[in-house]
């Protein structure tokens with residue numbers, strides 16, 4: 001079988017083999033949100049081949065999981081070796097070498113000049129639930145605050161924080177009690193119709209002046225859950241002053257600051273963690289997605305003073321599994337050895353520059369946002385009205401897919417463009433060439449059919 005090195009479209013997806021598999025899945029798998037007709041067979045580096053032989057350039061990275069591309073050789077080797085030595089040994093009761101080694105590594109890269117401890121688990125929402133428990137246990141407080149537009153996962157605990165779509169909540173009540181939400185700093189669509197910097201980050205100050213003064217006693221709030229850059233909500237980058245104001249507020253009231261780095265962590269923004277761009281240090285950092293290059297692993301890393309000093313009070317059977325720990329250690333080592341934080345910064349600057357050039361050229365690109373390789377463009381009816389345009393956004397994503405470029409929906413009308421950290425100029429050139437052609441085509445179609453642009 002030849003290496004996957006370039007886009008090659010043999011038929012319009014879904015091809016016949018893909019269709020058979022999708023029909024079977026529809027019959028036997030619970031309803032999910034599978035909205036793209038790609039049935040993958042194998043992946044290598046930046047490319048994925050589907051079951052009909054189509055080869056795609058992958059700028060989705062498995063929703064920010066395949067940060068080293070598909071099947072990175074050093075991670076594959078580490079996991080294979082571990083599979084032959086020891087697959088599972090229950091970390092709840094006994095020890096093996098790798099989970100502690102990984103906790104030590106994380107302690108070195110997670111922000112904060114203090115000793116840290118880690119609980120491992122398997123998914124993003126597991127690590128958020130862990131943070132809820134760590135914050136409750138160590139503060140003795142019952143409430144939490146999160147932000148509109150945020151996504152923290154879909155377990156009952158994480159879902160109660162999530163506020164990016166009503167259908168994540170609909171039909172699942174009762175939720176975890178004691179959660180309140182405040183507006184995030186979405187400057188392109190300021191909820192208060194103000195402008196930064198003249199607003200003086202009013203959206204952050206509102207929390208103290210209104211919510212914590214008139215509504216919720218701050219001494220009952222255990223934690224603020226904050227995404228450094230809001231992910232599913234639309235890749236929204238708040239001003240540094242917003243993060244600083246929020247951090248100041250949590251310190252004032254003894255509230256813990258939980259950084260949800262599930263999507264923005266492990267190098268995606270060109271630093272190990274998104275919060276590092278904002279000069280704020282969290283009390284608790286939640287990590288998942290890219291940590292083990294696609295093997296299921298997550299970690300909740302916190303200041304040791306918040307450790308739940310009650311043996312057995314919190315744990316899960318698969319936590320710190322030897323194979324996933326080996327993959328995670330190899331992932332972190334590869335990022336360091338191959339200087340991928342630097343590459344993500346350089347390639348991210350290039351990608352954002354190219355996206356901004358397109359924004360200047362096309363009326364339907366309202367905003368371009370991001371840091372490093374965590375980038376998104378927001379699609380609008382036109383620049384003046386800024387009206388969100390989900391239909392046109394979907395058309396662009398699907399049109400790119402047919403041309404062999406995988407990009408991803410994000411929020412109501414944005415598109416995530418998130419290649420692996422080891423992507424190069426040629427990948428970005430190719431992706432932007434396809435993206436521009438499809439934006440141009442879809443914009444022309446919109447103009448012809450509804451005359452809006």
Ligand SMILES: Cc1ncc(COP(=O)(O)O)c(C=O)c1O
Pocket residue numbers: 063123124125126128151152153154227231232260261262263264288289
């Ligand atoms: C910021 C953030 N937090 C938490 C989660 C939940 O992770 P998981 O889907 O692994 O439960 C996600 C998933 O997209 C996320 O983006």
